[in-house]
Amino acid sequence: MVESLKGGGHVGFFCLKERLISKTVSKNNNSTPGNLPKCTTGIQGLDEITSGGLPQGRPTLVCGSAGCGKTLLGIEFLVRGATLFDEPGVFIAFEETAEELAQNVRSLGFDLDGLIEKKKLAVDYIYIERSEIEETGEYDLEALFIRLGFAIDSIGAKRIVLDTLETLFAGLPNPAILRSELRRLFRWLKKKGVTAIITAERGSGSFTRHGLEEYVSDCVLLLDHRVDGQISTRRLRIVKYRGSSHGTNEFPFLIDEGGISVFPITSLQRQHEASSERISIGVPALDAMLGGEGVYRGSSVLLSGTAGVGKTSLACHAADACCRRGERCLYIAFEEPEAQLLRNMRSIGLNLEPWVKKGLLRFHAARPTMNGLEMHLASIHKLVEGLNPSLVIVDPITNFISSGTVSEASSMMMRLVDYLKARQITTLLTNLNRNEGALEHTELDISSTIDTWLLLRDMELNGERNRGLYILKSRGMSHSNQIREFLLTDNGILLTEVYLGPDGVLTGSARLAQEAKEMATAAQRNQEIERKRGELSRRQQALEAQIAVLQLQFQTDKEEMERDITTEQVYLEKLEQGRQEMAFSRKAQSNGVPGSQKKVRK
Amino acid sequence: MKSKKAIAKDSVATDVVNVTTAPVSKEYFVLRLYIAGLSPRSTLAVERIQRICDLYLMGRYELTVVDLFVNPEMARQAQIVVAPTLIKQSPSPMRLFIGDLSDEKKIFLGLNIVV
Numbered sequence: 001m002v003e004s005l006k007g008g009g010h011v012g013f014f015c016l017k018e019r020l021i022s023k024t025v026s027k028n029n030n031s032t033p034g035n036l037p038k039c040t041t042g043i044q045g046l047d048e049i050t051s052g053g054l055p056q057g058r059p060t061l062v063c064g065s066a067g068c069g070k071t072l073l074g075i076e077f078l079v080r081g082a083t084l085f086d087e088p089g090v091f092i093a094f095e096e097t098a099e100e101l102a103q104n105v106r107s108l109g110f111d112l113d114g115l116i117e118k119k120k121l122a123v124d125y126i127y128i129e130r131s132e133i134e135e136t137g138e139y140d141l142e143a144l145f146i147r148l149g150f151a152i153d154s155i156g157a158k159r160i161v162l163d164t165l166e167t168l169f170a171g172l173p174n175p176a177i178l179r180s181e182l183r184r185l186f187r188w189l190k191k192k193g194v195t196a197i198i199t200a201e202r203g204s205g206s207f208t209r210h211g212l213e214e215y216v217s218d219c220v221l222l223l224d225h226r227v228d229g230q231i232s233t234r235r236l237r238i239v240k241y242r243g244s245s246h247g248t249n250e251f252p253f254l255i256d257e258g259g260i261s262v263f264p265i266t267s268l269q270r271q272h273e274a275s276s277e278r279i280s281i282g283v284p285a286l287d288a289m290l291g292g293e294g295v296y297r298g299s300s301v302l303l304s305g306t307a308g309v310g311k312t313s314l315a316c317h318a319a320d321a322c323c324r325r326g327e328r329c330l331y332i333a334f335e336e337p338e339a340q341l342l343r344n345m346r347s348i349g350l351n352l353e354p355w356v357k358k359g360l361l362r363f364h365a366a367r368p369t370m371n372g373l374e375m376h377l378a379s380i381h382k383l384v385e386g387l388n389p390s391l392v393i394v395d396p397i398t399n400f401i402s403s404g405t406v407s408e409a410s411s412m413m414m415r416l417v418d419y420l421k422a423r424q425i426t427t428l429l430t431n432l433n434r435n436e437g438a439l440e441h442t443e444l445d446i447s448s449t450i451d452t453w454l455l456l457r458d459m460e461l462n463g464e465r466n467r468g469l470y471i472l473k474s475r476g477m478s479h480s481n482q483i484r485e486f487l488l489t490d491n492g493i494l495l496t497e498v499y500l501g502p503d504g505v506l507t508g509s510a511r512l513a514q515e516a517k518e519m520a521t522a523a524q525r526n527q528e529i530e531r532k533r534g535e536l537s538r539r540q541q542a543l544e545a546q547i548a549v550l551q552l553q554f555q556t557d558k559e560e561m562e563r564d565i566t567t568e569q570v571y572l573e574k575l576e577q578g579r580q581e582m583a584f585s586r587k588a589q590s591n592g593v594p595g596s597q598k599k600v601r602k
Numbered sequence: 603m604k605s606k607k608a609i610a611k612d613s614v615a616t617d618v619v620n621v622t623t624a625p626v627s628k629e630y631f632v633l634r635l636y637i638a639g640l641s642p643r644s645t646l647a648v649e650r651i652q653r654i655c656d657l658y659l660m661g662r663y664e665l666t667v668v669d670l671f672v673n674p675e676m677a678r679q680a681q682i683v684v685a686p687t688l689i690k691q692s693p694s695p696m697r698l699f700i701g702d703l704s705d706e707k708k709i710f711l712g713l714n715i716v717v
Contacts, residue, residue: 127681129698134712136688137647137701142638143670143677143685150674172684172700 036243039087039159039195042080043073045262049247050238054219059186059196061216063207064223069234069255070199071096072105073223074161076259077197079110081159082120089159090151090194091123094167098123108259122151128171135173141181145188152194160189161197169210186215207239218242224250231372231403236262252374261378263415274298275424279325282317285484285495286454286469291477295452297390298424299475300417302447304431305456309467310488311430312336314456315393316345316352317493318428323355327390330383331363334399338363349491362387368399373412376403380416384425392420396430397446410445417449451475456486459507466507469495485511631655631663631713632692638685639671643702647686650703658715 038052047053054060054077062070078089093101101123102112115121124147152160165182172178189196198216203209213220220239225232235250253262278293281301287294295301301318303311312335322329333341338356341363345352355361364383371379384392394416400409413429420427429450447453453472458465467486471479484495485507499506499514506514635651637644648667655663670677670685680689688699690713697712710717 124678126683128683132696133698133700134708135701135705136699136708137704138643139684139686139701140638140643141684142641143636143682143687146638146670146674146685147677147682150677168683 038244039081040085041077042084043076043260043262044258045251045253046236046260049236049251049262050219050241051245054195054197055242055244056195057190057193058218059189059198059216060219060221061198061200061208061213062221062223063200063202063213065202065225068202068223068225069253069260070223071101071163072108072255073221073260074163074197074199075101075105075110075112076108078121078159078161079105079112079115079259082115087158088120088122088155089161090148090155090157091121092148092151092160092162093123093125094128094162094164097125101125108257110259119155122155122157124148124151126167128167130171130173133171133173139174139177141168141178141185145185148189149192152192158194159196160194161199163197163199164201165198166200166208166210166212175210182212183215213239219244223253228404231369233372233374233404233408254374254378256375256378258382261381263374263377273424279426280321281314282319282321283314283493283495286314286493289471289480289482289484289495290452290474291479293477295426295474296476297426298421299451300421300427300429300449301452301454302429302431302450303454303456304433306433306458309456309458310486310493311432311456312341312395313345313348313350313488313493314454314486315395315428315430316341316350318391319361319393320350320352320355322389322391322426323352323358323360327360328387329355329361329391329393330380330387330389331361331393331395332380332383333363333365333395334368335395337365341365347490348488348493362389368402371403373400373404373408376400377412377416381419384420384423389425391426391428393428394430396432398432406445413446414449417446461507462510464508464510466511468498468507628662629693629714631659631690633663634666634668634680634689634691636668636670636676636680636682636685636687636689639669644669644686646702646704647688650706651688651709654703654706654709654713654715658710658717659713 035052037056038050038054039056040047040053041050062073064070075091078091081087081089091101096104098112098116105112112121112123116123126144126147148160151157168178168182169175198212200208200210200212202222203211207213207220207222217240219241222237222239224235224237226235227233234253234255236253237250238246238248251262253260275297277297278291278295279297280287280294281290303314305311315331319329319331331341336344342353342356352361356363362383364379366376366379368376380392380394397409397413400412403409404412417427417429429446450473452474455470455472457468457470459468460466467488468483469486470483471481483498485498487494487496499511633651633655635647637647651665655665668676668680670682676682684700686700686702688703688709690697690699693714699709699712703709709715
C-alpha cells in the first residue's frame with residue numbers, strides 16, 4: 001500500500017504541499033457562503049479537483065481494488081486534518097491494527113503515535129472473527145455506533161475514516177440486518193456532523209462489492225491502479241459529487257514519501273505572471289537572433305532536431321549561462337549520465353564541473369522507463385522544490401513516450417510546463433525528431449505550450465552533414481528569420497552566416513569552397529585593377545615624357561628661330577647702315593636727309 | 603431467581619455489577635453480556651441468559667452485564683461491534699453470541715451445555 005522512493009529531499013516536497021494547501025485554504029475562505037460547505041482534505045491536488053475538498057459533515061465513499069491506496073488516502077486525510085487544520089480525526093480500522101497502521105505510514109513521515117498522544121487522532125481497530133461468532137437472534141450495530149461515538153467524542157473529532165466497512169459483511173452473518181444498519185450508520189454519521197471517508201473494495205460490475213454506493217450518495221471517489229506495459233499508474237476519478245462542480249477526468253496520482261499527490265491534467269490556475277526580463281541562452285549570436293536579448297524569463301523554450309545536431313550542447317550552454325548569472329539550474333538528463341555529459345561538454349570547451357561543485361547546477365539522470373510518468377513528474381516537482389532553480393532543462397522530452405502513451409506524455413509535459421511557468425522558471429526542453437515526419441512537428445504535440453521554438457536541422461550536401469539553426473517561433477519578440485550554420489568548436493558553439501547562393505543554402509565545406517572561390521575571384525579582380533592602374537600610370541609617364549621631349553624640341557626650335565630672327569634683324573640694320581654710309585659718301589652731305597636724297601634721285 | 607434478575611436490571615441502569623454464585627462442580631463459566639441501553643432487545647437478552655444460567659449453570663458461573671451506553675470504552679476493550687453480544691470468556695475456546703439470544707440451541711451448543 002505504501003510505496004517508498006529513494007530517500008532524500010522530501011522536506012522540500014512537504015514545503016510544496018504546505019504551500020499548495022495554504023493556497024487552497026485561502027481560496028476556501030473566499031468562497032461564497034451559498035456553496036456546499038467543504039472540508040479541505042489537505043491532500044495535494046485533491047482539493048483542486050474537488051473544488052475545495054470533500055463535502056463537510058457528510059460521508060464520502062472511496063472505492064478501489066486492493067492496493068490502490070484507499071487506506072492511505074484515509075490516513076492522509078486525517079493526518080493533514082490534524083496537523084494543518086486542527087481538526088482531530090478518528091480512524092476506524094477493520095483490517096489493520098493500530099500498530100501495523102502506524103508502522104505502514106511511518107515511511108510517509110506520518111507520526112500517528114505522536115498525533116494520538118496529542119489527542120489529535122484516535123485509532124480504533126475493530127476485529128471480527130466470524131468463526132467465533134454464533135448468531136442467536138436479532139441484533140443491531142448499536143455497539144459500533146457507541147464505539148464510534150466514544151472515539152469521536154473523546155478527541156472532539158471532525159473527521160472519521162472507516163477502513164474498510166465492508167469487512168463487516170464477512171464478519172457478521174446476516175447481510176439484511178447489516179444493510180439496514182449501515183443505512184442507519186450513515187444517517188448517524190451525518191447527524192454527528194463529521195466528515196467521513198468510507199473505503200470499500202471494488203466489486204465486479206459495481207463500485208463496491210456490497211453496493212455501499214447505494215447508501216453513500218454524496219460523494220464517491222474511485223481509485224484505480226493500472227499497469228500498462230509494465231509501468232503502473234494510479235488514477236483517481238470523482239464518480240459523483242452531489243451539489244458541487246468537480247473535475248470528471250481520471251486524474252493520475254502518486255504515492256511517495258510525501259503521501260498522495262493528485263495531478264490535475266491541466267492546472268486550474270493558468271494565470272502566470274509574465275516577466276518581461278530577458279535572459280541569455282548562452283550563445284551570444286543566438287541571443288542576437290532572439291531580438292538581441294535572449295528569451296523571456298519564465299518562458300518555455302523547445303529545441304528540436306534530429307539525432308546529433310547538438311541539442312544537448314546548446315542546452316548545456318544555456319545551463320552554463322544560467323550558472324554564470326549565479327542562478328541555479330536543474331538538468332534532467334534521460335540520455336547520458338552526469339559524468340559522461342560533463343566529459344562530452346569539456347570537449348567543446350564547456351566546463352560545467354565548477355557549477356556542479358558550487359551547487360548551482362544539478363543533474364538528475366534517470367532512465368525514462370524507471371518510473372511511470374507521474375513518478376517522473378513528482379520527482380521533478382520535488383527536485384524543483386529542493387533546488388529552486390531558475391532554469392529547468394529536460395533532455396529530451398521524447399523519452400517520456402517510452403514511459404507511457406503519447407497522449408499521457410503530452411499531458412504530463414503540459415502540466416510540467418504549466419507548473420514551471422507558474423513558478424517563473426524558464427524551461428528548456430529538447431525534442432528528438434525521428435527521421436520520419438516533418439521537422440516542425442513534435443511527437444508530443446506540445447508546440448502550443450512552447451513560447452520559443454528553435455529548430456536544429458542537419459543539411460546534407462556534397463557528402464557531408466552540417467548543422468543549421470533557425471527560430472521557428474518566438475512569442476513576443478522580433479526574431480531573426482535567418483538560418484544560421486551551427487558549429488561545434490573547441491570553444492563552444494558558433495553560429496555563422498550560411499552562404500545563400502544561386503544553388504541554395506551552402507554550409508560546411510561547400511560554404512568554405514564557395515567562400516574560397518569568391519576570395520580567388522576577388523584576388524584576381526584586384527590584380528587586374530592593379531595592373532590597369534600600373535598601365536595608366538605608365539602611360540601617363542610616357543605621355544609626360546613625350547611632352548617633355550616635344551617641349552625640349554620646341555625650346556630648341558624656338559631658340560634657333562629667335563637666333564635667326566636676330567641675325568636677320570642685324571643683317572637688315574647692317575644693310576641700312578651700309579646704304580646710308582654709301583649715300584653719305586656719294587653726296588658728301590654730312591647731315592643729309594634720306595627723303596631729299598630720294599627726290600633728288602628721281 | 604427473581605432477585606438476580608432485579609440485580610441484573612439494576613446493573614443495566616447503573617454500572618458493571620458482578621452477579622456470581624459460588625462454584626460447585628464441573629467447568630466454571632465466565633460470561634459477559636454487552637448491551638446497548640435498555641432496549642427491548644437488551645432486556646430480552648438479559649432475561650434469557652439469566653434464565654439459562656440459573657437453569658443449567660447454577661453455582662458455576664459469573665455473569666457480567668455491561669451497558670455500553672454507560673461504559674462506552676468497554677466496547678473498544680472487548681472488541682464489541684454488535685449489541686447484544688454475549689462473550690464466553692472461559693472455559694476456552696472463547697465464543698461470541700450475537701443477537702437477543704432467542705436461539706437457545708445455538709447457545710447450548712456454544713456453551714457446551716447438555717440439556
